[in-house]
Amino acid sequence: MKRLILLALPLLALTAKAQKPEDTEVYKPVPPKVNAGAHFADAPSDALILFDGKNLDQWVSVKDNSKPAQWTIADGAFTVKKGTGNIQTKKSFLNYQLHLEWKIPANITGKGQGRGNSGLFLASTGGGDDGYELQILDNYNNDTYVNGQAGSIYKQFVPLANANKKPGEWQTYDVIWTAPTFKTDGSLNTPARVTVFFNGVLVQNNTTLTGPTQYIGTPSYKKAHGACPIKLQDHGDPSEPISFRNIWIREL
Secondary structure, three states: HHHHHHHHHHHHHHHOOOOHHHHOOOOOOOOOOOOOOOOOOOOOOOOOOOOOOOOOOEEEOOOOOOEEOOOOOOOOEEOOOOOOOOOOEEEOOOOOEEEEEEEEOOOOOOHHHOOEEEEEEEOOOOOOOOOOOOEEOOOOOOOOOOOOOOOOOOOEOOOOOOOOOOOOOOEEEEEEEOOOOOOOOOOEEEOOEEEEEEEEEEEEEEOOOOOOOOOOOOOOOOOOOEEEEEEEOOOOOOOOEEEEEEEEEEEO
């Protein structure tokens, strides 16, 4: 009992110091000024524009990083060009806020995972489909395994809600990504975390990832990495092409 009383004394002393409102008012450091866009989806003043509706200068082919992305640009959007492979950002990132808009074709066909399948890899740890995938798929009226539907962290975490719009309508992902960190020996220090708003609806709430995406088996952190590009997937389904527009990022 005496020990508990002694431990409590420093806390009581700290509390006693705050006698006036200004004792708990903080004035520095002052947050930097950022001019928000006129609309929610508009890029703020400190954002890096990853696609401005005109060119794919910020993207390269995953098959060959020395070559530009080969997807098709028209009407302020770019569309998967089947057979050209995944594309990824030229720049690598650690922690960030990302806005991205995507559209499933109105005349989409197929079912399950074969209906408008693509993926936003929040950190691309290698070629192919390596990395941490936020699923893109038409689930407006399309059943599949729930940890593989739109808004899921693929094969890991089910979205908190199905916020899909109809095919043919533009949809939005707003992402807060916290990259994993690793110790000097390569072992995991802190896991990756992600928050996702899908069409303004919270579907991943500071979710802690168990590792990069694993199509077969249980995900785990197998290798250390630092900053990574962001990747978009050419899934190769007959039901594509999927389109993207208005992509911007703020490093945190």
